[in-house]
Amino acid sequence: MRARNQGITATDVAKLATPKSVQNAANDKMNGSNFGGNTYTDHGRVREPVIAAWVLDNYGIEPSTTLFHAAGHRRHLATPDGVGTDARTLELSEIKTTNKAWRSIPRSYMRQVWWQQYVLGADRTLLVWEQHRDFVPIRSQPECRWIERDEDQIAILVGYANQLIDVLNAMATRAQQARA
Numbered sequence: 001m002r003a004r005n006q007g008i009t010a011t012d013v014a015k016l017a018t019p020k021s022v023q024n025a026a027n028d029k030m031n032g033s034n035f036g037g038n039t040y041t042d043h044g045r046v047r048e049p050v051i052a053a054w055v056l057d058n059y060g061i062e063p064s065t066t067l068f069h070a071a072g073h074r075r076h077l078a079t080p081d082g083v084g085t086d087a088r089t090l091e092l093s094e095i096k097t098t099n100k101a102w103r104s105i106p107r108s109y110m111r112q113v114w115w116q117q118y119v120l121g122a123d124r125t126l127l128v129w130e131q132h133r134d135f136v137p138i139r140s141q142p143e144c145r146w147i148e149r150d151e152d153q154i155a156i157l158v159g160y161a162n163q164l165i166d167v168l169n170a171m172a173t174r175a176q177q178a179r180a
Helices: 002-006 019-031 039-059 107-120 151-179
Strands: 068-070 073-078 082-085 090-098 124-133 143-148
Touching: 019 151, 039 082, 039 090, 039 124, 068 107, 073 107, 073 151, 090 107, 107 124, 107 143, 107 151
Parallel strands: 090 124
Antiparallel strands: 068 073, 082 090, 124 143
């Protein structure tokens, strides 16, 4: 957790869509977030290993809890839910549970996926989601879709992440000066 707090993770980047969101993310990182989980996140934690086993069986992507950093920036961090390779490319998986049907993949999840691809140098990610009703899966198998790497979107996210780091550094400097 300490390492994650020092850097910018896919969870952080998922929220970065505007300059205002950069400031909000900096405040959350400096002051801590009030969110400690709920029944939905608890359900996701219980279902993730089951869904990860399905991903391994069907796509050969190994479950992972490893924290990675980008080759060019040690504060750019990601923990994809799965890491694997086909004959020529690095592939990731990202697992979600939801109580809503998706007409399209939520944008925050796309940002997470692109960030993970950037950090690990992956070409594509299998986004896997399981819809539930009252915490009971509604299908026998999860749904999934391959998400290809998008360099334009990644460049935008890297820019926001670097802005966030700049804001965090400035906040830390101000806090040190106030203590001195």
